[in-house]
Structure formats: structure tokens, C-alpha cells
Amino acid sequence: MSKRLKQTTKGRAADVAAREATLAVELKGWFRKSARDLPWRRTRDPYAIWLSEVMLQQTRVETVIPYYERFLQRFPDVRALASAEIDEVLSLWSGLGYYRRARELHRCAQEVASMHGGVFPAEAAELRKLRGIGPYTAGAVSSIAFDRPAALVDGNVARVLARLEAIEDDVKSTAGLKRIWSVAERLVPREEPGAWNQALMELGATICTPQNPACLICPVRDACAARAQGRERELPIVGEKRASPRVAMVAAVVEHEGRFLFARRKEGGLFGGLWEPPMVEAQTAEDAKPSLRGAGVAVEAKLTEVGRVEHVLTHRELDVLVLRARADRLWPLEAPTTAPYERLAWMERGAEGVGVSTLARKILAAAKPEKKGATRKKKARA
DNA sequence: AAGCCGGGGTC
DNA sequence: GACCCAGGCTT
Structure with a gap:
């Protein structure tokens, strides 16, 4: 050089x-x-x-x-x-x-x-x-x-x-x-x-x-x-992202005198470590029953449909059918056998002191005894 | 390299 | 609806 x-x-x-x-x-x-x-x-x-x-x-x-x-x-x-x-x-x-x-x-x-x-x-x-x-x-x-x-x-x-x-x-x-x-x-x-x-x-x-x-x-x-170069609106280049699939779920909100059945999710997966009303992948209430039983929802519970909740995640869209039941007592809870859960407990609605997802809060709100206007709205959609 | 993991504001 | 945000971990 x-x-x-x-x-x-x-x-x-x-x-x-x-x-x-x-x-x-x-x-x-x-x-x-x-x-x-x-x-x-x-x-x-x-x-x-x-x-x-x-x-x-x-x-x-x-x-x-x-x-x-x-x-x-x-x-x-x-x-x-x-x-x-x-x-x-x-x-x-x-x-x-x-x-x-x-x-x-x-x-x-x-x-x-x-x-x-x-x-x-x-x-x-x-x-x-x-x-x-x-x-x-x-x-x-x-x-x-x-x-x-x-x-x-x-x-x-x-x-x-x-x-x-x-x-x-x-x-x-x-x-x-x-x-x-x-x-x-x-x-x-x-x-x-x-x-x-x-x-x-x-x-x-x-x-x-x-x-x-x-x-x-x-x-x-x-x-x-x-x-x-007049290209400030073209840059940066970002690849395509694929649409997130819809997933049908069924949740059960079980109450006895102000206490609610909650399940804690295993750490590692979706909502890991958080508490929520038992929730399983299923199309209908009938299909959901076996899995819900494995998550602590007793056979004796008479479940009624009270609404639907939609929840959008990064890679999934959840469509949750919400069921509600009044338990006649705080039945004893065993270790859950349904996949994502590791523990069960009767808790206050707010589940104070533990983690609760926004989805779980939406489900609890949907199962709350309604004011008249909200009830009509749900019936109209069903 | 690709998939998984929340929720919400903005256009 | 689509986009994407003071990303990191797992497979």
C-alpha cells in the first residue's frame, strides 16, 4: 500500500x-x-x-x-x-x-x-x-x-x-x-x-x-x-408473523360462602405459578367435566353456564366458557391430577397474596352475580 | 433457528 | 384488526 x-x-x-x-x-x-x-x-x-x-x-x-x-x-x-x-x-x-x-x-x-x-x-x-x-x-x-x-x-x-x-x-x-x-x-x-x-x-x-x-x-x-434515501418508512424490514390459533377452554368458578376453589399452575408453562379457577381445554361443559374433576371440581357440583371470556395472548387466542357452581360445603381437596395444576385451595375471591392472571380476574368477574343490565347482555349474546 | 411466554396502547 | 413494546429461555 x-x-x-x-x-x-x-x-x-x-x-x-x-x-x-x-x-x-x-x-x-x-x-x-x-x-x-x-x-x-x-x-x-x-x-x-x-x-x-x-x-x-x-x-x-x-x-x-x-x-x-x-x-x-x-x-x-x-x-x-x-x-x-x-x-x-x-x-x-x-x-x-x-x-x-x-x-x-x-x-x-x-x-x-x-x-x-x-x-x-x-x-x-x-x-x-x-x-x-x-x-x-x-x-x-x-x-x-x-x-x-x-x-x-x-x-x-x-x-x-x-x-x-x-x-x-x-x-x-x-x-x-x-x-x-x-x-x-x-x-x-x-x-x-x-x-x-x-x-x-x-x-x-x-x-x-x-x-x-x-x-x-x-x-x-x-x-x-x-x-x-427517502426510505425511512420502509425500514426496518421485519419478517412475517403467523396468526395465533384459537383455543376453546372451560373454566369452573366454584363458591361456598365467599370462598372460591383455586388451583395453582405448575411453574414453567403458561401462567406458571399463578392461581386461578380450574380451567381446562374443552369445547363444551360436558367434555370438560372429567378434567375439571381432576382439578378439584367435585362430582356433586351442579355447573351452570354464565358467560364467555375472550383473552388474546401472543401466540394464542383463548375462548373460555365460564361455569359457575355453589358448593354446599368446603369439600376436602386432594392433589390435582389435571395436567397444569399442582395444588388446590379455597381462597377469597381476590386471592390476596398470590399471583393471579388478568385472564383469571376476567373469569371471576364473569361469574360474579350480575346486575340486571349485564345479565341481559350475556343472554342476548348466547 | 424457531417456539414459548401476557397484556395493553395505538394506528 | 394489525402491530409491537427498554427480551429471555428452552428446545
């Missing part, structure tokens, strides 16, 4: 570096000026920041805020969380979804308490070893709580970087994610990496949005390759 060419190459590399340094200054400046005031941005406590990041996995900021506040109030530090009962953790998590996160959160707290002396490690590689902490959360905690120059990629960052660099790959594919991550790692600055990462996410959430990006007010529009 000639001396002259070498200098040119070096010169271009220097130009790129200068452009990226400018980009970092611009974006961080914008972030300082226009960042939303979010609860977890008022603390430097790694525990609180970690808690917020786990709650924010696949979950919107507005949804998380009240859960974050309640959680932090009940469990002010990692040891408090580590020593809690899992049922109480799930209780505070109820309604937030993806309940495995709550179990992993609890286990992670126990790992930090027992193996790290109650102190979160600062390096992403160490954080990554803990339960429930993947590449994103490791980068987030390391950069935001510890000012380490760790990269991070979430849905927002993937979209922003795909547009900024006009990346053609499917951003959900392995190859696409690998490319996005390499860009993220190249761009993360030594100075204020936490502000940089949060700025990328903030930009994606408020300006560089999926549908109608507000390029006219974007602080980095002049550096955006997609915009330069």
Missing part, C-alpha cells in the same frame, strides 16, 4: 470517527433536554435500575410505572426481594404478564444476595450470567447504573440503528440482530454511555417510531441513511 493511499484510508477512518463523535454529542444533548421524567431515571441504585429493566422487557413504559413503584416500596433492596415468598412476588407482578420474569427476578435477587454479597456486578459479562438477564438487560444495567461503555439493543434501538445505517436485514433474524449489535457496539461512547443508550431508546419511543417517524424534528436526521 502506498504512503498516500494509507493516509487517505486513515483520513476516512478519522472522518467516520469524527462523524460518530458528533452524532453522540447531538443525541445526548437532545436527550438531556427532552427526556421524559421516568421514576427509574431519578435513581442510581443498580437494584432499582435492574428491577425497571426486567419489568420493561417487552412491556411499555406507561404500563410498568405503577408496578415499579409498588415493587420498590415493598422490596426496597435486593435482600428484601431475595427473602420474599415467590407467591408474594407473583402477587405484585399480577397483570404485568410474562410471569417467568417474576420467577427469574426472584432467583436473580437470591443469586446476587448469596453469591455477590448483595451487590450487583458492574460488567455486562458478569451480569449476563445472572437469571433473567440477557444481552439487553446486561448492557442496560452496566451502562446506566455503572457508566460502563456497554452496548444494548432493544426493539427501539434495532429500529433506530436500522434506519440510521440503512440496514437491509430482517431485524428479528439472527443475521440482522448480529449486524445491529455490531453497530451498537461500535457507536457506544466512552463518555456517558448510559445517556447514549437511553437516548437511542427515547428516540425510538418518541420520534423514530414504527409507523410515522417524526423525521422533521429528529435531532439526528442529517446523519440518517434511510432518510437520505
Whole structure:
């Protein structure tokens, strides 16, 4: 390579570096000026920041805020969380979804308490070893709580970087994610990496949005390759997702003097660790009876249909027929034999202190003795 | 690499 | 309805 060419190459590399340094200054400046005031941005406590990041996995900021506040109030530090009962953790998590996160959160707290002396490690590689902490959360905690120059990629960052660099790959594919991550790692600055990462996410959430990006007010529009090509609405490219199948279910709400029959689901699967009125896959009440008996619903229970509940999940649409019965006594409960359940109990309607899904709450509400208007509505639909 | 795992806001 | 959100784990 000639001396002259070498200098040119070096010169271009220097130009790129200068452009990226400018980009970092611009974006961080914008972030300082226009960042939303979010609860977890008022603390430097790694525990609180970690808690917020786990709650924010696949979950919107507005949804998380009240859960974050309640959680932090009940469990002010990692040891408090580590020593809690899992049922109480799930209780505070109820309604937030993806309940495995709550179990992993609890286990992670126990790992930090027992193996790290109650102190979160600062390096992403160490954080990554803990339960429930993947590449994103490791980068987030390391950069935001510890000012380490760790990269991070979430849905927002993937979209922003795909547009900024006009990346053609499917951003959900392995190859696409690998490319996005390499860009993220190249761009993360030594100075204020936490502000940089949060700025990328903030930009994606408020300006560089999926549908109608507000390029006219974007602080980095002049550096955006997609915009330069007029393709900001075509990028990023995302693969097709398939429709979720419908699943017919039957639930039985059994009551005796204000106590309700609840079953606890085994950990691991759908709604793992949560309590609910017994609920089985079946088309009709008659078909459901054998499985319901295996979930504690005694033969003597006279079941009547009281309504239907629909519930949409990521990969399934549940259509639940709700049955109701008055038990003449609190009959003794044995170990359930129906698949998803591990334990039975008579509980108050609210099932205080344990985890209950939104679906279960909808089923309980549907079985509640009705006011006249609601009753007519159900009959009209049937 | 693909599937599983909630719930809800927005267009 | 469709989209997708401060993803991670399992197979």
C-alpha cells in the first residue's frame, strides 16, 4: 500500500470517527433536554435500575410505572426481594404478564444476595450470567447504573440503528440482530454511555417510531441513511408473523360462602405459578367435566353456564366458557391430577397474596352475580 | 433457528 | 384488526 493511499484510508477512518463523535454529542444533548421524567431515571441504585429493566422487557413504559413503584416500596433492596415468598412476588407482578420474569427476578435477587454479597456486578459479562438477564438487560444495567461503555439493543434501538445505517436485514433474524449489535457496539461512547443508550431508546419511543417517524424534528436526521434515501418508512424490514390459533377452554368458578376453589399452575408453562379457577381445554361443559374433576371440581357440583371470556395472548387466542357452581360445603381437596395444576385451595375471591392472571380476574368477574343490565347482555349474546 | 411466554396502547 | 413494546429461555 502506498504512503498516500494509507493516509487517505486513515483520513476516512478519522472522518467516520469524527462523524460518530458528533452524532453522540447531538443525541445526548437532545436527550438531556427532552427526556421524559421516568421514576427509574431519578435513581442510581443498580437494584432499582435492574428491577425497571426486567419489568420493561417487552412491556411499555406507561404500563410498568405503577408496578415499579409498588415493587420498590415493598422490596426496597435486593435482600428484601431475595427473602420474599415467590407467591408474594407473583402477587405484585399480577397483570404485568410474562410471569417467568417474576420467577427469574426472584432467583436473580437470591443469586446476587448469596453469591455477590448483595451487590450487583458492574460488567455486562458478569451480569449476563445472572437469571433473567440477557444481552439487553446486561448492557442496560452496566451502562446506566455503572457508566460502563456497554452496548444494548432493544426493539427501539434495532429500529433506530436500522434506519440510521440503512440496514437491509430482517431485524428479528439472527443475521440482522448480529449486524445491529455490531453497530451498537461500535457507536457506544466512552463518555456517558448510559445517556447514549437511553437516548437511542427515547428516540425510538418518541420520534423514530414504527409507523410515522417524526423525521422533521429528529435531532439526528442529517446523519440518517434511510432518510437520505427517502426510505425511512420502509425500514426496518421485519419478517412475517403467523396468526395465533384459537383455543376453546372451560373454566369452573366454584363458591361456598365467599370462598372460591383455586388451583395453582405448575411453574414453567403458561401462567406458571399463578392461581386461578380450574380451567381446562374443552369445547363444551360436558367434555370438560372429567378434567375439571381432576382439578378439584367435585362430582356433586351442579355447573351452570354464565358467560364467555375472550383473552388474546401472543401466540394464542383463548375462548373460555365460564361455569359457575355453589358448593354446599368446603369439600376436602386432594392433589390435582389435571395436567397444569399442582395444588388446590379455597381462597377469597381476590386471592390476596398470590399471583393471579388478568385472564383469571376476567373469569371471576364473569361469574360474579350480575346486575340486571349485564345479565341481559350475556343472554342476548348466547 | 424457531417456539414459548401476557397484556395493553395505538394506528 | 394489525402491530409491537427498554427480551429471555428452552428446545
